[in-house]
Amino acid sequence: MWVFVSFRVVPPGPLVEVTPVVGGSRVPGRGWCRRVLSVVGSSVRAVIRAFLFALDPTDAQAEAFRSHCGAQRYAYNFGLELIRANLEQRAAERTYDIGEDQLTPPVSCSAYSLRRAWNEAKDKRAPWWAQNSKEAYSSGLANLATALSNWSSSRSGARAGPRVGFPRFKGRRARLSCRFTTGAFGLGPDRRHVQLPRIGQVRTHESTRRLARKVEAGIARIRSATLSWQRGRWHVAFSVELPDPTPPARAGGRVVGADLGITSLAVLSTGEVVPNPRHLDAALTALRRVQRQASRRRGPDRRTRTVGSNRWAKTKARIAALHTRVANARRDGLHKLSTRLVRSHDVVVVEDLNVAGMVRNHRLARHIAGLGMAELRRQLDYKTTDAGVRLVVADRWFPSSKTCSACGAVRAKLTLAQRQFVCESCGARLDRDYNAARNLAALADQAVLGELRPDVKRPAGNPRKTGMAGNGYRHGKAQIMSQGRLREVATP
Numbered sequence: 001m002w003v004f005v006s007f008r009v010v011p012p013g014p015l016v017e018v019t020p021v022v023g024g025s026r027v028p029g030r031g032w033c034r035r036v037l038s039v040v041g042s043s044v045r046a047v048i049r050a051f052l053f054a055l056d057p058t059d060a061q062a063e064a065f066r067s068h069c070g071a072q073r074y075a076y077n078f079g080l081e082l083i084r085a086n087l088e089q090r091a092a093e094r095t096y097d098i099g100e101d102q103l104t105p106p107v108s109c110s111a112y113s114l115r116r117a118w119n120e121a122k123d124k125r126a127p128w129w130a131q132n133s134k135e136a137y138s139s140g141l142a143n144l145a146t147a148l149s150n151w152s153s154s155r156s157g158a159r160a161g162p163r164v165g166f167p168r169f170k171g172r173r174a175r176l177s178c179r180f181t182t183g184a185f186g187l188g189p190d191r192r193h194v195q196l197p198r199i200g201q202v203r204t205h206e207s208t209r210r211l212a213r214k215v216e217a218g219i220a221r222i223r224s225a226t227l228s229w230q231r232g233r234w235h236v237a238f239s240v241e242l243p244d245p246t247p248p249a250r251a252g253g254r255v256v257g258a259d260l261g262i263t264s265l266a267v268l269s270t271g272e273v274v275p276n277p278r279h280l281d282a283a284l285t286a287l288r289r290v291q292r293q294a295s296r297r298r299g300p301d302r303r304t305r306t307v308g309s310n311r312w313a314k315t316k317a318r319i320a321a322l323h324t325r326v327a328n329a330r331r332d333g334l335h336k337l338s339t340r341l342v343r344s345h346d347v348v349v350v351e352d353l354n355v356a357g358m359v360r361n362h363r364l365a366r367h368i369a370g371l372g373m374a375e376l377r378r379q380l381d382y383k384t385t386d387a388g389v390r391l392v393v394a395d396r397w398f399p400s401s402k403t404c405s406a407c408g409a410v411r412a413k414l415t416l417a418q419r420q421f422v423c424e425s426c427g428a429r430l431d432r433d434y435n436a437a438r439n440l441a442a443l444a445d446q447a448v449l450g451e452l453r454p455d456v457k458r459p460a461g462n463p464r465k466t467g468m469a470g471n472g473y474r475h476g477k478a479q480i481m482s483q484g485r486l487r488e489v490a491t492p
Contacts, residue, residue, distance in 0.1 A: 047244040054205035055234040069176035071132040075140035111145035133198040139179040176229035185225040231324040247388035250346040257349040257440030267433035269441035280370040338379040349440040352396040405438035
């Protein structure tokens with residue numbers, strides 16, 4: 001399993017990193033960044049891909065995994081305690097009218113300074129530190145430095161998007177993760193094992209041949225390895241640098257508009273209706289049963305320091321397994337749909353939906369969240385880039401459902417209960433989702449050199465426009481059109 005993150009290599013110049021381009025900032029905990037790298041004498045685009053493999057560790061290796069992840073959390077909390085103590089001390093001194101030049105010197109928030117402070121205190125604070133790789137502690141301090149940088153830039157207004165709060169301490173229930181950037185890590189010789197520092201070779205649940213072939217051919221370079229506990233088992237993700245030649249743009253005119261919904265997962269402008277599998281609804285009965293069982297078990301209690309019983313832990317594992325099965329089934333269906341759209345069409349048109357606002361409707365929140373709209377958007381983003389397909393993203397205020405696909409007239413009001421669109425001007429009658437898909441497909445013809453053609457009839461709709469911080473598109477290749485109605489994700 002791999003995830004696409006785009007990096008561009010531009011000659012000439014030394015190796016540098018430039019701030020994310022428009023639309024490429026990462027929302028905390030979601031999405032990806034797009035940065036620009038330059039390498040001397042190179043004219044080929046380089047991309048960073050993450051290859052994710054499930055692991056089958058032994059009991060001793062699983063214990064070592066938890067130890068490394070705990071060490072990462074311990075170093076993170078150590079650095080945060082140091083920073084908070086310094087900030088609180090300086091704040092207390094200011095209350096006594098002490099001059100800024102006489103205050104306690106501030107502690108640097110850089111990863112280098114935090115690692116130096118950790119190396120000076122680790123023998124006293126954590127005499128057991130040698131049991132784990134030094135990378136476990138370095139990754140925790142690096143994560144803290146990033147969190148502090150995000151907080152500082154958000155506080156000063158240099159960071160767009162929602163306000164980022166001050167980092168908090170990580171408890172034992174925090175997500176288990178540890179990153180290795182140096183040391184002996186990589187693939188095993190038999191394509192069924194991976195090598196991790198201080199842990200050794202760990203058997204994988206699946207073959208690593210997809211990455212091994214690229215490494216053996218000399219076209220891939222493994223940059224780092226991230227160990228994590230997710231979806232009920234241990235995984236390792238390799239960050240790999242690969243050459244990515246610009247794919248030839250498709251010259252065909254096969255256009256498809258996809259309107260996402262709840263009754264149907266997607267309605268295409270070709271007339272095809274993709275049914276909604278409703279994986280979560282099918283598993284609700286089993287989920288309710290095991291969740292009621294968990295509520296009757298003796299769970300952990302922080303107030304009384306009670307540890308959860310073994311039966312409670314087993315029931316929680318069954319709940320996690322059910323959620324994992326639903327997520328895997330949903331992701332598999334979205335991959336099949338996005339791959340089919342990219343392979344059979346030259347232009348794909350979708351909407352920029354405000355999913356965060358849609359889930360505020362408590363009656364439809366569960367059904368909307370179970371669709372995976374953002375995941376489909378992410379998959380279409382990198383798959384169209386790889387295949388040379390043009391991805392057009394309609395503005396979220398474009399009235400695709402209220403516009404007649406036959407004459408272009410716009411209705412003033414259309415409730416969710418009205419599943420049939422009836423045009424009051426030309427009398428056209430068709431399904432509202434199919435009508436919206438046809439309107440989306442028509443937008444592909446209106447984009448000429450990044451602008452809307454002036455001879456195309458445009459509905460009045462809602463004149464409200466959104467700014468860059470609130471457009472909801474965070475995958476890095478969005479371009480705001482001049483009229484604010486259309487954004488196109490152009491191929492490289």
